[in-house]
Amino acid sequence: MDRIRYCAGRVLRAxxxxxxxxxxVFLLLRLLPVEGYFxxxxxxxxxxxxxxxLRELGLLDPWYVQLKNFWSSLLRGDLGKSVxxxxxxxxxxxxxxxxxxxxxxxxxxxxxxxxxxIPAGVLMARHRGQLFDRLGNIFILLVNALPAIVYYLxxxxxxxxxxxxxMLYTKGDIRSCILPxxxxxxxxxxxxxMWMRRYMxxxxxxxxxxxxxxxxxTSSQVSFRHVLRNAFVPMAQSLxxxxxxxISGSLYIESLYSIPGMGGLLITAIxxxxxxxxxxxxxxxxxxxxAGMLLGDLLMALLDPRIRLNxx
Amino acid sequence: MGVFAExxxxxxxxxxxxEREGQQATDDMFVLADGNTAEAERAGAPGYSYWRSTLRVFxxxxxxxxxLIFLLLLLAFTFLQPLLPDQKAPTEIFIDPQTGTQYRNVPxxxxxxxxxxxxxxxxxxxxxxxxxxxxxxxxxxxxxxxxAGITLGCIWGCARRWDKLFTEIYNVFxxxxxxxxxxxxxxxxxxxxxxxxxxxxxxxxxxxxxxIRNQILIYRDREFNMASRCLGSSRxxxxxxxxxxxxxxxxxxxxxxxxxxxxxxxxxxxxxGLGLPVSMPSLGTLINEGRAVILVAGQRYQLFFPALVxxxxxxxxxxxxxxxxxxxxxxxxx
Numbered sequence: 120m121d122r123i124r125y126c127a128g129r130v131l132r133a134x135x136x137x138x139x140x141x142x143x144v145f146l147l148l149r150l151l152p153v154e155g156y157f158x159x160x161x162x163x164x165x166x167x168x169x170x171x172x173l174r175e176l177g178l179l180d181p182w183y184v185q186l187k188n189f190w191s192s193l194l195r196g197d198l199g200k201s202v203x204x205x206x207x208x209x210x211x212x213x214x215x216x217x218x219x220x221x222x223x224x225x226x227x228x229x230x231x232x233x234x235x236x237i238p239a240g241v242l243m244a245r246h247r248g249q250l251f252d253r254l255g256n257i258f259i260l261l262v263n264a265l266p267a268i269v270y271y272l273x274x275x276x277x278x279x280x281x282x283x284x285x286m287l288y289t290k291g292d293i294r295s296c297i298l299p300x301x302x303x304x305x306x307x308x309x310x311x312x313m314w315m316r317r318y319m320x321x322x323x324x325x326x327x328x329x330x331x332x333x334x335x336x337t338s339s340q341v342s343f344r345h346v347l348r349n350a351f352v353p354m355a356q357s358l359x360x361x362x363x364x365x366i367s368g369s370l371y372i373e374s375l376y377s378i379p380g381m382g383g384l385l386i387t388a389i390x391x392x393x394x395x396x397x398x399x400x401x402x403x404x405x406x407x408x409x410a411g412m413l414l415g416d417l418l419m420a421l422l423d424p425r426i427r428l429n430x431x
Numbered sequence: 432m433g434v435f436a437e438x439x440x441x442x443x444x445x446x447x448x449x450e451r452e453g454q455q456a457t458d459d460m461f462v463l464a465d466g467n468t469a470e471a472e473r474a475g476a477p478g479y480s481y482w483r484s485t486l487r488v489f490x491x492x493x494x495x496x497x498x499l500i501f502l503l504l505l506l507a508f509t510f511l512q513p514l515l516p517d518q519k520a521p522t523e524i525f526i527d528p529q530t531g532t533q534y535r536n537v538p539x540x541x542x543x544x545x546x547x548x549x550x551x552x553x554x555x556x557x558x559x560x561x562x563x564x565x566x567x568x569x570x571x572x573x574x575x576x577x578x579a580g581i582t583l584g585c586i587w588g589c590a591r592r593w594d595k596l597f598t599e600i601y602n603v604f605x606x607x608x609x610x611x612x613x614x615x616x617x618x619x620x621x622x623x624x625x626x627x628x629x630x631x632x633x634x635x636x637x638x639x640x641x642x643i644r645n646q647i648l649i650y651r652d653r654e655f656n657m658a659s660r661c662l663g664s665s666r667x668x669x670x671x672x673x674x675x676x677x678x679x680x681x682x683x684x685x686x687x688x689x690x691x692x693x694x695x696x697x698x699x700x701x702x703x704g705l706g707l708p709v710s711m712p713s714l715g716t717l718i719n720e721g722r723a724v725i726l727v728a729g730q731r732y733q734l735f736f737p738a739l740v741x742x743x744x745x746x747x748x749x750x751x752x753x754x755x756x757x758x759x760x761x762x763x764x765x
Contacts, residue, residue, distance in 0.1 A: 139599070140606045150619045264749030266695035268702060268718060269738050276725060370703065385611070386703045389618050401615060405607045412606070 126417055133413040140405050145189050148398045149182060157202070198402070199395035203388075210399040214381065218366040221373070221380035225365020227300045232307035237354070239308070240315025244323065245342060255312060262309035271302050271371055288376040299376045303369055307361070311354070318350035352423045359418060360411030367404060481676070484764040488757075495754035502747040509566065512559040519553040521560035522710060526551065536730050545736045548720055557712050558736050564707070565694050565714040566744070568628055573689035575632035577682060580639025585670050587640060588647025601641060609634045613696065617705045624707060627700065631693050639685050646678055680759045687752025691745035698741065714741045 157164055157172055164172075173179050177188055192199075198210045205213055243252045262270070278298045279286045288295045322328065323346055331341045368382030388396040490496045512518065519525070525534045525547065533551030537543055545554035587597040604612075616630045647670075650656060656673055664672070675682075694714065700706050701715030709716070714737050721734025757763055 136602055136606060140603050143603050144607060147615070147619075152619070260749060260753075261746065264691050264746045265742050266691075266698040266718075266745060268698055268722075269742055272722060272725065272734065272738070276731075371699075385614065389614060390704055397615075397618075401607075401611055404611050408608055409606050 122420060125420055129413060129416055129420075133409055137406060137409050140409060141193075141402055142186060142190075144401055144405055145186060145398070146182065148394070148401065149178075149185070151394050151397065152392070193402075198399040201393055201396050203391045203393040203396075210396050213396065214384070214399065214403070217368075217379060217381045217384055220378065221368030221382060222366045224296070224300060224303060224372075224378065224380065225368065226362075227296075228303035228307065229361055229365055231300065231304040232311050235304075236308045236311025237315050237351075240312040241319055241342070241347065243312065243316045244319030245338075247320065252316075255316070259309045259313045262305055263313075267306065268371055270305065271375060274298060274302050274305075275375055286376070288378045295376075299372050299378060302372050302375075315350065315354060318353055319346055322346045322350050352419065355422055356415040356419050359414035360408070363407045363411045363414075367407070479764075481761065481764075484761075485755075485759045488763055489755060489759075492754060492758070495751060495758075498747050498750050498754075502744075502751065505743065505747070506566070509559055509562045512556075519556045521556045521712060522552060524551045525553065536724070536733075538729065539732060546732050548733055549724065554717075554733065554736060557717060558714075558740055561712050561714040561717050561737065562740055562744070564624075564711060565697055565741070566690075568624070568631070568697050568713070569690040569693040569748075571628045572631040572635055572693035573686045575628065576635030576639060576689050577686045579632065579636035580685070581643060581675070581682065583636060584640035584643025585647065585674075588644040588651065588674075589666065589670065597644070601637060604634070604637050605641075610699075613700065614703065614705060617700065622700075622705050622707065624711065627697065627707065631696055635689055635693075639682070642681060642685075643678055646681075647674055650674055650677055680756045683759055684752050684756035687748055687755060690748045694741065694745055 157169060170179070177185060180188070196211070201208050201210055201213055239255055243255045246252050275286060275298060278284075278301070282294075282297070284294050284297070285292075288299060319342075323342075328341055328346060331345060332338065336344075366381060368378075368380035370382040370386060372378070373380045373382035385397065385400045387393075388400060489499075525543075526532065527534055534543070534547045535551050536549055537547040537551075539546040539554075543553050543555065545558055548554055548557070583597075587594065612634055613630050616633065617626055620626045620630070650673070656669060659669055659673055697706070697713055698715035698718055701713060701719055706715055706719075707713050717737035718734065718741065721731075721737055724730040724733055
């Protein structure tokens, strides 16, 4: 009962946050340079035509009217039409296929991240201060500290040379997916291993571990039966967000390997000044972020019966 | 010794008081206790200075001491480089006097130490100029984020009435992915050096403020603080003397990590075309120029040199931040 009440409350709060954040983003986007609404032929337009365009888009209305219109069309699933990138096409239709490509790459990378990161973190925690832990820490340090482009380029240059495969992605060629997926998973592998190690280390200092050892369990039994389970709970919280954000793609990797995914879309839209597309994407990302946090909290409530279910 | 003396003295006074009941206590009934404060203090802890211990623990780790020296030398060289003799201007295009064309893509040699780029500019001077720009961005962002984060975090933690409002503002900020927010703000405000620092600081203070607020909530009602408040410490004194010192490790860590973070962000923003103008080459600009020619094996030096410098700087700051956070944690002081 408590749990249902907690979940309902959490959903309600997420909806309120969503309303506030989307409205804030929408109002922020009113500051976008207006040239972004005219498309590529803006030079040939007279001021009157420009004003006409803005009026048709409803951009000359006072802000509260715009906000009201925005919400009513959003609830109908209408995010507007692209003005430059693909003129007149519904932005949802532009985003859809690209998101699917990014999603496939992202999911593969996420799988690698967890499959390598979690065992690595566990091993590092169990052998703290030893060789494996040190090597792992150096890996984490490098991945976190270096600007991502540096090791992406290194991997692209070195990897394609070593494996004798093409530098760019070709559709249907599975070998050309190897390097982008590895690059995509590096950051996540490092952070998964780092957090897993930290959570494991925190749990290992708890009294219940000493008790379990005292009653005769071996240290690996304790690790796998108790510590791992408890350390895994905070890991689960970020999982829904990670899955959702796979569709946003990685800008660096998709442009380095010319993969037709979502990563470059926001940049293209910004560079070419396609304001409706920019708006749709930013709203989409913000919405995903809120939904991801909500799902993470709900998952936590499901997994861990000890979680505080009331807010105070 | 001091306490005992006091105790005997008290007892004697009581006895005397009962002997002459009904009389008023006068000054001559009291004998000054024989307490020596200097002596009492000597029995306590040996001299402990927080910063000296931090420094000692920090320097006792040879690796971090080495990195610190390396970074200081690198910083000194970066800022002294234009003062050295025979340095070229970073944006000057060099022309071959014999053919009258630019020195394009000249590999490293005695004249151009890091070679030249595709339009004939000297890569050596560009790399150090770019390092100055990138470091400036990184250090400014770290300083502004730290100052704003600490101030706002303290207000957030101490002003109970504003807690709700601050939390809501935080939620709005936290729910828009930072990369997106940065891109959008730079797009709206138009790219430039000050825009870049402003935008990065705007997203940088949030995490720090949240952390400080949480820690203040934890420490605010602890006994030592209650005692301090009872003794009449002002709110400002409580924050500065009692609360902030507890947070130094994390503040230092965050500030140190903000530098490589900002440098990395700058590289990213330049990559997507929201970087600084061409007259102001940063490390991001140079890495991008280098990336454009990676397909030609003989020209990869144009990527190699800036990438090497940026890696050295970011890794050093990151490692130092972590080492310093460990050293400044009083639990590691023995």
